[in-house]
Structure formats: structure tokens, C-alpha cells
Amino acid sequence: MTETLPDLLLIGCGKMGGAMLSGWLERGLSRAVVVEPYAPAAEAFAHRATIIPDATAIPAGFAPGAVVFAIKPQEAPATLPAYARFTEGGALFVSIMAGRSVASMRAALGGGAAVVRAMPNTPAAVRQGFTAAYAAPGVTTAQAALADTLLQAVGEVAWVDDEDQINPVTAVSGGGPAYVFLLAEVMEKAAIEQGLPPDLARRMARATVAGSGALLAASTQDAADLRRAVTSPKGTTERALAVLMDPDAWPASMSKAIQAATDRARELAG
Numbered sequence: 001m002t003e004t005l006p007d008l009l010l011i012g013c014g015k016m017g018g019a020m021l022s023g024w025l026e027r028g029l030s031r032a033v034v035v036e037p038y039a040p041a042a043e044a045f046a047h048r049a050t051i052i053p054d055a056t057a058i059p060a061g062f063a064p065g066a067v068v069f070a071i072k073p074q075e076a077p078a079t080l081p082a083y084a085r086f087t088e089g090g091a092l093f094v095s096i097m098a099g100r101s102v103a104s105m106r107a108a109l110g111g112g113a114a115v116v117r118a119m120p121n122t123p124a125a126v127r128q129g130f131t132a133a134y135a136a137p138g139v140t141t142a143q144a145a146l147a148d149t150l151l152q153a154v155g156e157v158a159w160v161d162d163e164d165q166i167n168p169v170t171a172v173s174g175g176g177p178a179y180v181f182l183l184a185e186v187m188e189k190a191a192i193e194q195g196l197p198p199d200l201a202r203r204m205a206r207a208t209v210a211g212s213g214a215l216l217a218a219s220t221q222d223a224a225d226l227r228r229a230v231t232s233p234k235g236t237t238e239r240a241l242a243v244l245m246d247p248d249a250w251p252a253s254m255s256k257a258i259q260a261a262t263d264r265a266r267e268l269a270g
């Protein structure tokens with residue numbers, strides 16, 4: 001694994017770009033130039049990085065080892081060509097943009113661009129992210145190792161060999177935190193419906209989701225085994241799970257939701 005981080009150019013310092021940048025700075029990144037037109041988004045990094053509003057302000061002679069695209073996929077066509085000049089210098093391009101294909105990025109950056117497509121998630125903000133990544137043909141072993149180091153700075157990393165697999169990954173782990181937070185929301189609402197005070201309902205829902213996640217992370221047991229450990233025969237949980245595990249309930253909803261998100265990722269290929 002590459003341990004020394006090279007100079008880095010980050011394009012977009014919003015929710016995901018900012019979460020990753022803080023991980024890289026923690027890992028000892030010495031020089032980062034951050035392109036972010038919305039100044040408040042990058043404000044927290046002003047003392048550790050050079051913040052600029054657009055590509056025209058990149059310091060002369062700056063030669064990043066890695067260029068990371070953390071902008072929305074729809075912004076790629078207008079944004080990427082300004083960074084094509086780093087292709088010749090042998091920079092590694094890492095994109096976390098949902099759906100955006102390697103082919104569409106190479107069309108903007110030059111056919112020789114070394115591109116890694118990665119899909120992180122927001123628990124990266126607490127270094128507990130999960131990222132799956134795909135290295136396009138032409139990415140060298142050293143560049144893949146650099147991408148691995150960058151991504152591991154914010155959590156666990158897995159590599160896939162087929163670019164299209166990044167699309168269902170986007171649907172499952174990329175968007176997954178939203179589904180878990182939704183679970184906390186609907187549990188809180190259901191608790192209030194049962195007459196519990198709203199502040200207790202909120203605390204219970206948050207602590208239950210967070211505690212269950214921590215137990216899952218600490219355990220080697222399957223999720224199904226941990227679920228069974230809660231479910232006493234003829235008890236209360238069994239009654240709730242009969243509702244939730246009805247094939248038309250959560251199993252069908254989750255399958256449909258993941259399909260819808262995967263389809264949307266494919267639409268964003270460009």
C-alpha cells in the first residue's frame with residue numbers, strides 16, 4: 001500500500017469531498033488544492049489547504065499526483081475538460097460521481113487518462129465509510145495502490161473488476177446510509193404513535209440504530225443470526241417481523257428501491 005500521499009487536487013468540497021479531505025489531512029496529506037466555488041463549503045479547510053473558486057486559479061506549476069472529482073455527475077461535462085492537462089503529467093483521476101462512466105470521463109480528460117471510479121458513503125465522515133472502487137484499464141499498480149490508500153483513509157475498501165458493478169454498489173452502500181437514517185425516522189414516528197414522548201422516541205430510535213450498527217460491526221455473526229437473537233419464540237419481535245418480513249413488505253421494497261437506484265446510476269453514465 002502507498003503510504004505517502006502525493007499533492008492532491010480536489011474538485012468539489014461538499015458533503016463527500018469534505019469528508020474525504022478531512023480523512024486525507026488526518027493521514028498526513030501535506031498539500032491539497034481544493035476547487036470549490038461555494039466558499040463556505042470549504043471554509044473549514046482554509047488553514048490546511050489552498051481553496052480556489054475554479055480551475056483558472058490553480059497555482060502555476062502545481063502537479064498533483066491525484067485529481068479527485070467530488071462534484072455532481074451532471075456537472076462533469078462542463079467541469080472535467082479544464083483538468084485534462086493533468087493527464088499528460090500522469091496524474092491519477094479518482095471519481096466518486098454516481099454513475100459517470102470511465103468512457104465519458106476519458107472523453108473529457110483524454111483517452112490516456114488513468115481513471116479510478118469509486119463509490120464511498122457518508123460514514124466516511126467518521127472514518128467508517130465503505131468504498132467500492134474500479135480501476136479502468138491503464139491504471140498502473142502504483143496508481144491503484146495510491147487510490148486504495150486514499151480511500152482507506154476514510155474506511156473500508158473493496159475493489160470490483162467490472163465497471164458496471166459500481167452502479168449497484170452506488171445503490172446499496174453509496175445510498176445505504178440514507179435507508180438506515182430513514183429507518184431511524186420511521187421508528188421514531190411509530191414510537192410517537194404509540195404515545196411515547198417525542199424526545200424519548202428520538203433518543204430510542206437513534207440509539208437503537210447506532211447500537212445495532214456497532215453490534216453488527218463488532219460481531220462475526222451474520223445479520224440474520226443477530227436478528228434471531230432478538231426474536232424470542234412466540235414473543236413480541238416475532239409479531240413485528242411477521243409484518244416486516246412479509247415478502248411484499250421490506251424484501252420487495254428493498255429490491256425495488258435498489259433496482260431503482262441502480263437504474264438511475266446507469267442513466268447518469270453520460
Ligand SMILES: NC(=O)C1=CN([C@@H]2O[C@H](COP(=O)(O)OP(=O)(O)OC[C@H]3O[C@@H](n4cnc5c(N)ncnc54)[C@H](OP(=O)(O)O)[C@@H]3O)[C@@H](O)[C@H]2O)C=CC1
Nearest residue numbers: 012014015016035036038041070071072073079097098120
Ligand atoms: N452524498 C453522498 O452520500 C455521496 C455522494 N457521492 C457523489 O459525490 C458527488 C458529490 O456529492 P455531494 O458531496 O453529496 O454533493 P455536494 O453538493 O455536497 O458537493 C458538491 C460540491 O461541488 C461544488 N461544485 C459545483 N460545481 C463545481 C465545479 N465546477 N468545480 C468544483 N466544485 C464544484 C458544489 O458547489 P455548489 O453547491 O455551489 O454547486 C458543492 O459544494 C456526487 O457526484 C455524488 O454522486 C458519492 C457517494 C456518496
Ligand SMILES: O=C(O)[C@@H]1CCC=N1
Nearest residue numbers: 098170171174175176
Ligand atoms: O444520491 C446520490 O446520487 C449519491 C450517490 C450515492 C449517495 N448519494
